[in-house]
Structure formats: structure tokens, C-alpha cells
Amino acid sequence: MHSDQTQPRIDAFTLPAGSAPVACVDIGGTKVAVNIVDDLGIRGKVAEPTATSGAPDALAQQIIRLIGQSCAAAGVAQASLTRVGVSSCGPFVLRDGLVELAAPNICGGLAGKARGLPNDWQTALLEAPLRAAFAQVRVENDGIGALEAERRWGALQQGGAPLAHCAYVTWSTGIGTGLCVDGRVLRGKNGNAGHAGHIFVSDNLDALCGCGNVGDVEGLVAGNALARRFAAAGYPSAAMLFEAAYAGDTRAEAIIDEVCRVMGRMLYSLIATLDLQRISVGGSVYWHHRDYLLPRLRAAVRGKLAPLTDGCEIVSAGLGERVGDFGALALVA
Numbered sequence: 001m002h003s004d005q006t007q008p009r010i011d012a013f014t015l016p017a018g019s020a021p022v023a024c025v026d027i028g029g030t031k032v033a034v035n036i037v038d039d040l041g042i043r044g045k046v047a048e049p050t051a052t053s054g055a056p057d058a059l060a061q062q063i064i065r066l067i068g069q070s071c072a073a074a075g076v077a078q079a080s081l082t083r084v085g086v087s088s089c090g091p092f093v094l095r096d097g098l099v100e101l102a103a104p105n106i107c108g109g110l111a112g113k114a115r116g117l118p119n120d121w122q123t124a125l126l127e128a129p130l131r132a133a134f135a136q137v138r139v140e141n142d143g144i145g146a147l148e149a150e151r152r153w154g155a156l157q158q159g160g161a162p163l164a165h166c167a168y169v170t171w172s173t174g175i176g177t178g179l180c181v182d183g184r185v186l187r188g189k190n191g192n193a194g195h196a197g198h199i200f201v202s203d204n205l206d207a208l209c210g211c212g213n214v215g216d217v218e219g220l221v222a223g224n225a226l227a228r229r230f231a232a233a234g235y236p237s238a239a240m241l242f243e244a245a246y247a248g249d250t251r252a253e254a255i256i257d258e259v260c261r262v263m264g265r266m267l268y269s270l271i272a273t274l275d276l277q278r279i280s281v282g283g284s285v286y287w288h289h290r291d292y293l294l295p296r297l298r299a300a301v302r303g304k305l306a307p308l309t310d311g312c313e314i315v316s317a318g319l320g321e322r323v324g325d326f327g328a329l330a331l332v333a
Helices: 058-074 127-133 142-153 217-221 223-233 238-246 250-274 290-301 320-330
Strands: 022-027 031-038 041-049 083-088 092-095 098-101 137-141 166-171 175-181 278-282 313-316
Touching: 022 058, 022 142, 022 320, 031 058, 031 320, 041 058, 041 320, 058 127, 083 127, 083 142, 083 320, 098 127, 127 137, 137 142, 142 166, 142 175, 142 320, 166 250, 175 217, 175 250, 217 223, 217 250, 223 238, 223 250, 238 250, 238 290, 250 278, 250 290, 278 290, 278 320, 290 313
Parallel strands: 022 083, 083 137, 166 278, 278 313
Antiparallel strands: 022 031, 031 041, 092 098, 166 175
């Protein structure tokens, strides 16, 4: 249930003539996607469900294999890759200066068996195995990657210039953000700045987040949280919850209204804390239902401490469903 938006010509994107190829890796709680990008464009996309079983380096080994498959599909020699950009869900843990993932939707050891993940990982190895396989690797939180992409090619620019005070928010399997204030992208001590999805907003005991928190934003409104919380009410997936609301189911409508109030509180907190000009919102849950959700998110913020909120727009991601791909590209292009 949505209308078409005018998008930048992202399918025609190429690196400058003569540029060597780069690999772009987007790691989410649900899937891993890899593209090769060079002066011929964005090619060889491959994707698989995110590895969540086996040894703690299973995800890194999956990425190395997928990069090889992407190179083969694009007709590019893997040895010719100059850089690998990895845009990943977090949080991150640094071990000897290298990123490991402590991601709630990947590492089953964080919240325990109640989450149903088939592993007991506290962290998943990532950067060290990749650096052993490739010469240059840059790993960033996916919120930061998407923020940089939206500032360069998407909705977080004005007159062709990146906005100085802005945020990107993903509403998907998890909830993540990328933050920019005074023209500086915020990273924090371990690259974890922007994990606003783990802000506590409720004591709701049915909202167990994969991080182990009960009642944080992600545990309440993320895609897999909606399925866990409302399956017993007859909505076994986020998609079925929205379908019911579109069909006039008033109970489903009320659930979504409450979910939007929770997300709206998080957006308001970002605006009040950081004094933002614009927030762009993407991610699979939001994007597939953006016409339904965007007015509700705006209404949840509108009128609250007007001196702060009146000057801030909430908009849909300019890069649409491709924001993850371009988030990884922004790290290396």
C-alpha cells in the first residue's frame, strides 16, 4: 500500500572510468547481500539468509564465499578487488582493534534460548577473517553506511549538498540509526553511536529484544518483534498485521497506531537530543508500508516542543529499497 516516489537514477550508478572494482557487503539480521561495483555499474548481486549456525566465524566465511560468487557473476577477477565495504547491523565489539558483531538478531548467546537462534555466540567474528582474505576492508554500522549514502545520493541532501544535522533510521528486522551533527558523522568509542533502537521506552514484559533487554524500541516494534508479540492475537507476521489493518481490522489498526507512537517517541528523542533538520526512514518494514506509516510517524512528533520539532522533516529514504546496497558502497566509493 504505497505510491511510487521519484528516485535518483541509482540503477545507472557507475564509478569513474578506469576505476578498479570494489565489493559492497550489506549484513542484516535476515540476509547478507553482496554487489560488485566498478565503471560498468553495480553488478553481480547475490544474497542469502544470514548465517547463524556453526562456528563463530560462519558469517565471515559466508561473506568471503559470497564475494567470490558475486565476482564470478559480474565477470570480475576477485584478485582485482581494491576495497571491500561492509555495512553491518550491530552493535560492534572491538577485539585487538577489529570488529566483531554482538548483533541481537545474529548472536543467540545475548538473550538466550528464548529468542530461538541456533547458536550461543556472544559475538560473531567479522573483520579479522575478512582482512586475512582481502587487502583493504572498511566495516561500519549499517546505520552509518545508510546515512552516508543518503547524504550523498538520497534524501539527506539539499541543493546537492549533504545536510549537516540529520539522521537515517531503519525500521526492519531491527531498528538502527545513523547520526550526523554539525556535518560530522557520529561513531562513538566502538562505532556503536546510533543504537537508539535499544532505548528503553516500556516495561512491557512481552517485548524481549535479541540483546536481552525487555521493553526497548527494537523489542517492541522491529519486524520480528511484531511477529513475536502479536502472533497469539492472530497476526503471525508483520505483513499479516498490516494486511489486516488495510482490510479495516480495527484491532490491527490500533496495534499499528501504538507501534507508531513508540517509534515516534524515538524519533522525537533524536530530534530533541541532536537538533536535527531532517530524518530519512527506510528498512523493509517501513518501506513496504510507507504511505501508511509516514503520516502516523509525523503525527507522533508534531507539536511536541515546537521550537525543536518545527524545523525537522521526517521523510522516506531517497534510495528506497537500495539504501543497504548504497550504504556499503558509500564506505568505499
